[in-house]
Amino acid sequence: MVYPEPWCMPRLFTAGIAAFYEGYYANKGVKIIKGTVAVGFTSNSNGEVKEVQLKDGRVLEADIVVVGVGGRPLTTLFKGQVEEEKGGIKTDAFFKTSVANVYAVGDVATFPLKLYNEIRRVEHVDHARKSAEQAVKAIKGSEEGKAVDVYDYLPYFYSRSFDLSWQFYGDNVGDTVLFGDNDPASAKPKFGSYWIKDGKIVGAFLEGGSPDENKAIAKVARVQPPVSDLDALTKEGLSFASKI
Structure with a gap:
């Protein structure tokens, strides 16, 4: 896996969250190359790709290449x-x-x-x-002729890969705390993060949560409860959400 950022999915993940997934993928035999991009490809006479040329000068052998380039709204x-x-x-x-x-x-x-x-x-x-x-x-x-409530959306993102499954609700701005077991080698890792802005939790992320636990972090992101002690919040972790 090759990507230009300092860690995977920096638009959402903190460095602490990303470290878990990078370690987990590495344990599955996936080599991650960060801080560079593909700039060219070498193919054989049949047009089949054989190498990927990186901007930093490295050349990777390849049988197939999957390129993710994102997209923009077509307006x-x-x-x-x-x-x-x-x-x-x-x-x-x-x-x-x-x-x-x-x-x-x-x-x-x-x-x-x-x-x-x-x-x-x-x-x-x-x-x-x-x-x-x-x-x-x-x-x-x-x-x-009936009234309809305005759209009241709680931002929500999720992903599933291997035996992992994470969910995120709310806004990923402000300070963050990381809680739980984020060891990539754990048999059943379960960890999460809260984002805190202006003394309130505005975003919540959870890996390995049950349906009820995911509902709890969603409620936290919507209610935006106040917090004053980030160290205490780190220690409480998921139990904080369960009390809201």
């Missing part, structure tokens, strides 16, 4: 026709655009995120599904 079709903001199509809390009877949902929508009182664009399948549901409710409500 060029609507340029000059709908209002845009923060790289997406601006909508209200019902996903109506600036054009009557036109709605935008999912990754392309920039919408008011009630929980944080700001305009955001969210790239995730969970939001894509729920924003589409909200738009349909709004359309049906309009047709039937």
